[in-house]
Amino acid sequence: MADYTGVDFMRLDDTQFSEEERVVRDSVRDWVSKEFLPRLQEHVRKDGSFPMELVPQIAELGMFGANLEGYGCAGMNNVAYGLMMQELERGDSGLRSFASVQGSLCMYPIHTYGSEAQRERWLPGMAAGETIGCFGLTEPDFGSFVTGMATRAVRKGDGWVLNGTKRWITNGTLAQLAIIWAKDEEGQVRGFVVETDRPGFEARDIKGKFSLRASVTSELFLQDVEIPDENRLAGVEGLRGPLGCLTQARYGISWGAIGAAMGCYDEALEYSKERIVQGGPLASKQLTQQKLVFMLTEITKAQLLALQLGRLKDAGRYDHTMVSMAKRNNVDIALQIAREARDLLGANGIVDDYTAMRHMVNLETVRTYEGTHDVHMLILGEHITGMRAI
Amino acid sequence: MKVMVCLKQVPHQDAKLDINSDGTWIQEDNIKFEINSYDTYALEEALRIKDADADTEVVVVSIGPDRVTQALRTALGMGADRAVHVNDAEAFGSDALCVAKVLAAVAKAESPDLIFTGLMTDDGNSSAVPPMLAELIDVPSATGVLHTEAANGSLKVERELEGGAIEVVELPKPCLASIQTGANQVRYASLKGIMQAKKKPIDVKTAADLGVSDVASKATIDKVYSPPKNATADILSGSTDEIVSGLMGKIKELGVL
Numbered sequence: 352m353a354d355y356t357g358v359d360f361m362r363l364d365d366t367q368f369s370e371e372e373r374v375v376r377d378s379v380r381d382w383v384s385k386e387f388l389p390r391l392q393e394h395v396r397k398d399g400s401f402p403m404e405l406v407p408q409i410a411e412l413g414m415f416g417a418n419l420e421g422y423g424c425a426g427m428n429n430v431a432y433g434l435m436m437q438e439l440e441r442g443d444s445g446l447r448s449f450a451s452v453q454g455s456l457c458m459y460p461i462h463t464y465g466s467e468a469q470r471e472r473w474l475p476g477m478a479a480g481e482t483i484g485c486f487g488l489t490e491p492d493f494g495s496f497v498t499g500m501a502t503r504a505v506r507k508g509d510g511w512v513l514n515g516t517k518r519w520i521t522n523g524t525l526a527q528l529a530i531i532w533a534k535d536e537e538g539q540v541r542g543f544v545v546e547t548d549r550p551g552f553e554a555r556d557i558k559g560k561f562s563l564r565a566s567v568t569s570e571l572f573l574q575d576v577e578i579p580d581e582n583r584l585a586g587v588e589g590l591r592g593p594l595g596c597l598t599q600a601r602y603g604i605s606w607g608a609i610g611a612a613m614g615c616y617d618e619a620l621e622y623s624k625e626r627i628v629q630g631g632p633l634a635s636k637q638l639t640q641q642k643l644v645f646m647l648t649e650i651t652k653a654q655l656l657a658l659q660l661g662r663l664k665d666a667g668r669y670d671h672t673m674v675s676m677a678k679r680n681n682v683d684i685a686l687q688i689a690r691e692a693r694d695l696l697g698a699n700g701i702v703d704d705y706t707a708m709r710h711m712v713n714l715e716t717v718r719t720y721e722g723t724h725d726v727h728m729l730i731l732g733e734h735i736t737g738m739r740a741i
Numbered sequence: 742m743k744v745m746v747c748l749k750q751v752p753h754q755d756a757k758l759d760i761n762s763d764g765t766w767i768q769e770d771n772i773k774f775e776i777n778s779y780d781t782y783a784l785e786e787a788l789r790i791k792d793a794d795a796d797t798e799v800v801v802v803s804i805g806p807d808r809v810t811q812a813l814r815t816a817l818g819m820g821a822d823r824a825v826h827v828n829d830a831e832a833f834g835s836d837a838l839c840v841a842k843v844l845a846a847v848a849k850a851e852s853p854d855l856i857f858t859g860l861m862t863d864d865g866n867s868s869a870v871p872p873m874l875a876e877l878i879d880v881p882s883a884t885g886v887l888h889t890e891a892a893n894g895s896l897k898v899e900r901e902l903e904g905g906a907i908e909v910v911e912l913p914k915p916c917l918a919s920i921q922t923g924a925n926q927v928r929y930a931s932l933k934g935i936m937q938a939k940k941k942p943i944d945v946k947t948a949a950d951l952g953v954s955d956v957a958s959k960a961t962i963d964k965v966y967s968p969p970k971n972a973t974a975d976i977l978s979g980s981t982d983e984i985v986s987g988l989m990g991k992i993k994e995l996g997v998l
Contacts, residue, residue, distance in 0.1 A: 354755040356773050365771075371935055374815050377775070378930040413932030425932035435932070 355384060355441070358613040360651045367658060368430070375427065376434035382412060383442040391443055392703055394565040398558055401449060401567055403525070410480030414439070414450050416458035422474035424458070430661035433606035437657075440607030441614040444713035445566030447607040452521045453477060455600035457484025457530050460542055463595065464586035473528065473544065485526035485554075487517035487545075487571050488593045494519075495726045497590065502573065504533035504541055511583065513543065513551075513576040519720070523554040523569020530584075531573065532593045542584035542592045551576040562716040598671045601721050602664065605677035606657045608685035608717060609650060611710040615685075615692035616646040618706055623695055633695065642691045649684040656680060672734040679727035686714040742794065742891070744787040745853035746821065747844055747874075748780045748803045750812035751864040765962045766834075776812045779859025783920040785927045787857050788820045790891050798822045802847050804840060805833050810943060817938035818930030824943040825851075832948045835958040837865075841873035846951035848878050855896060856917040860885055871919035882917040883910050887924045 357380065364373060390402045409415065413425035418432035427435075440447035458477050461469055476482035493499040502515025513533055523529070529545045529552070545552060553572040560568060584592065620643055623634040633639050660677045663669035689711035693700040700707055718724050733739050752758060753773035761768045776784075784801065791797040801816040803809045804827040813824040825847055832843045848856060856875075861868040868884070875882030887907070888899040891914075898918050900908040912918075930938075948956045977987040992998055 356753055356755050362771060364773075370811050370814050371939060373811055374818055374930060374935050374938075375932055378815070378818065378932075378935065382929050411931060412929055413934075417932050425936055427932055427936060431932075 355380070355614070355617055358616055358647070358650055360647055361655070363654060363658065368434070372428075372431045372434055375431040376438055379412070379414070379435045379438040380441070382408070383438055383446070387442045387446060391565055394445075395443075395703055395709060396564075398564060399556055399560060399567055401445060401522075401525070401565060406480040406483070409450070410478065413478075414454075415478050415480055416454040416462070416474070419454070419458060419462050419474075422462070422470055423478035424474070428661075429602070429664040430658065433603065433657055433661045436603040436607040437610035437613070439610065441610035443565050443709070444607065444611060444717055445563050447603070447610070448521050448563065448566050451600045451603050451607070452486055453480075453484055455603055456486035456596050457528070459599050460530055460584055460587075460592065460596050461544065464542060464584040464592060465544075466585060468581070469544065469584070482527045483522055483525050485520050485522045485529045485547075485569070485571070486596065487520055487523075487529050487531040488597075489517060489519050491516055491518045491570075495723055497593065500532065500534060500540070502531065502533040504535050504543065504578075506536065507577065510577055510579045511543065513545065513573045513578060515573050517571040517573075519557070520554075520569045520571050522567050523571050524556050525567050526554070529571060530596075531571075539588050540590050540592060541588060543578050544582045544584065545573070545576060545578055546582075549576050549578070562712040594671070597721055598674050601674045601678040602660065604717060604721055605653075605660065605674065605681045608678075608681040608714065609653050609657060611714060611717075612646070612650050612653065612681075612685035612688040615689045615707045615710050616643070616650055619643065619646065619692035619695045622699070622705075626697075639695060642695055646688045646691060649688060653677075653681040653684055672731055675722065675727040675730045678722065679724055679731070682714060682718050683724060686711065686718055689714055742790065742797045742855070743851065743853040744790055744797060744799050744855045744857060745848060745851055746780070746784045746787045746799060746801045746816070747856065747858040747870075748784065748801050748812055748816060749777045749859075749862050749864075750774045750803060750805050750809045751777045751862055754778065754863060760965055760967065764964055764966065766965055774808060774812070776815060777859050777862045777864075779861055779863070779920065779922055781859075781927045782922055782924045783857040783859050783918075784816055784819060784821065785925045786886075786889055786918075786920055787855070788928065789925065790855075790889075791820065791822075800825065800851055800853065802844060803827070804829065804843055806830075813943055814935070814938050815930050817941045817943075818935035819928055820934060821941075823941055826943050826945045827948065827951070828945050829947045829949075829956065831957040832953075835956055836960045837867050837869035838873055839956045839958060841870050841877055842953055843948055843951065843956055844870070844874050845877035846948075846953045847946075848874065850951065852915075854914045855891065856880070856915070857889075858917065858919045860919045860921050868919070871917060875917040878915075880915045880917055881912045882919070883912060884919045885921045886918040887921050889918055889920075 394400045416424040417427050420426045461473050504511045504513050526547050531543045531545045535541050551574045554569045557568045623639050626633040656677050689707050692707035693711050696705050753775045756772040759768040787799045791799050799821040801821045802825045858871040883898045885901045886898045887901050890897040895911050895913050896916050897911045902908050977984045
């Protein structure tokens with residue numbers, strides 16, 4: 352099967368993307384093809400592991416916090432960052448999640464809400480991949496209804512004591528630090544940088560996942576974890592803090608999902624041209640062409656949506672509702688495309704020599720995390736009507 | 742030390758190629774291009790010298806249309822210091838000698854200690870330009886190089902010979918080496934490197950700027966075509982004995998043994 356050269360029906364390459372953006376995309380694409388994909392299968396077959404030996408390479412390429420300025424970060428624009436995420440998720444949603452969590456959910460809050468001392472203390476090591484972060488917001492009983500969080504931060508002397516449980520935390524057992532969101536005694540949400548070797552902090556992996564198998568998902572237990580006030584992210588209070596991080600990560604997902612969809616389309620197209628069914632290529636059947644045309648059309652629309660969002664983000668003219676639309680739509684079409692691609696691959700599509708089913712089950716997670724498909728619909732519904740739906 | 746690396750941007754190895762409408766080259770519109778694979782090893786070999794000696798300057802040179810800047814930016818992103826882009830419609834796609842003449846003019850202006858090229862290009866496949874370039878600027882050269890070791894006044898290289906033998910050659914500097922694929926592990930352009938590359942200069946020149954004239958190809962391509970698909974296969978059927986005797990009969994009939 353031919354190697355992957357991307358999907359660009361509307362010629363965005365030579366009309367919309369800058370040279371720098373194309374070079375970034377091609378460099379990441381090449382790395383994913385040559386270094387990541389050959390190692391992926393063994394991690395997918397194991398339950399919940401990530402090819403950690405690649406972390407130094409990911410860092411060397413500058414993929415942690417790539418759209419942040421300074422502190423060892425690459426300082427790329429948001430379209431180049433999006434293209435990077437697209438290529439990482441063409442590899443696997445677990446790989447893109449690793450980069451999303453490190454960059455958008457852990458480095459971004461330190462960069463944006465942290466003090467200069469905090470930025471200098473943590474960001475260079477995180478950009479270098481020497482310090483891995485995880486993001487503790489979701490709890491066993493509070494997912495979309497984040498306002499209900501039960502984790503508490505209580506003042507003690509000059510510091511704080513944290514108690515609570517966080518669940519569905521990517522990289523929890525791999526991390527050296529955790530961004531923990533907790534309510535203080537007044538009910539105000541605050542963010543803390545918690546080193547994971549502090550007494551009372553424990554992380555355990557969640558096993559038995561059908562999805563995101565090449566990714567570590569954990570549960571965090573905080574029992575009387577004492578934190579100095581210098582570890583508090585003082586630049587933000589309230590849900591604005593974690594939601595600001597999620598907007599960044601969701602932006603990356605809106606590009607990443609396109610990568611998964613492009614990979615599925617490319618695989619299904621090549622397969623259907625070679626697979627002979629009833630005396631002719633599968634691609635020569637009307638039903639096959641209907642599926643392929645659907646895939647290409649939806650990929651192209653998603654590319655245009657993400658590109659316009661990225662340009663607005665670079666110009667400082669975007670808002671979180673636009674991110675909701677892009678995340679919701681692009682993950683949804685990617686999942687539909689993965690299902691259609693799996694269908695075209697027939698029985699071959701259920702084995703892990705092909706990618707569509709892996710992307711399909713990964714995307715079930717991506718549809719659920721970082722604001723579910725339905726929650727993003729309600730965000731947009733409230734935005735256009737001015738009414739919070741009941 | 743200064744190392745000049747010659748790069749060609751060629752159609753991506755996995756691009757789906759069609760013949761152009763007048764049947765003289767491939768359709769280049771809307772296909773992906775990349776740096777010729779052999780040249781990436783040449784660039785990596787040069788960057789390793791720079792890794793070991795920070796005073797080394799790596800200059801990448803390419804002949805081609807506007808699109809070639811992406812290949813040069815990639816090379817700069819990988820760590821090259823600056824680029825020379827010969828954007829000249831006559832020189833681009835010209836024959837090997839004319840291409841070598843243009844590169845020789847760049848080499849004379851740059852006076853590098855070392856010139857690294859790929860052994861051949863993925864599209865042209867001639868392997869002719871590197872030795873021609875060395876001859877035109879009157880420097881010694883080695884082809885098919887798998888390993889280089891730069892010393893003060895010389896370059897020691899290991900060349901791949903037929904049958905798996907390795908030949909060790911020492912060339913006085915300045916000299917030229919054409920590098921074989923697999924000579925090293927080629928690095929990726931890092932995102933930080935790509936950002937820094939924006940500030941690195943690409944010097945755009947025409948052949949006339951370099952003082953070279955008459956660079957249009959002397960050789961013309963008459964035709965490019967895909968080999969016709971022949972329906973001349975005979976499929977033998979029957980029992981094993983019948984197939985074997987049928988095959989023997991065919992071999993005798995064709996007189997191929």
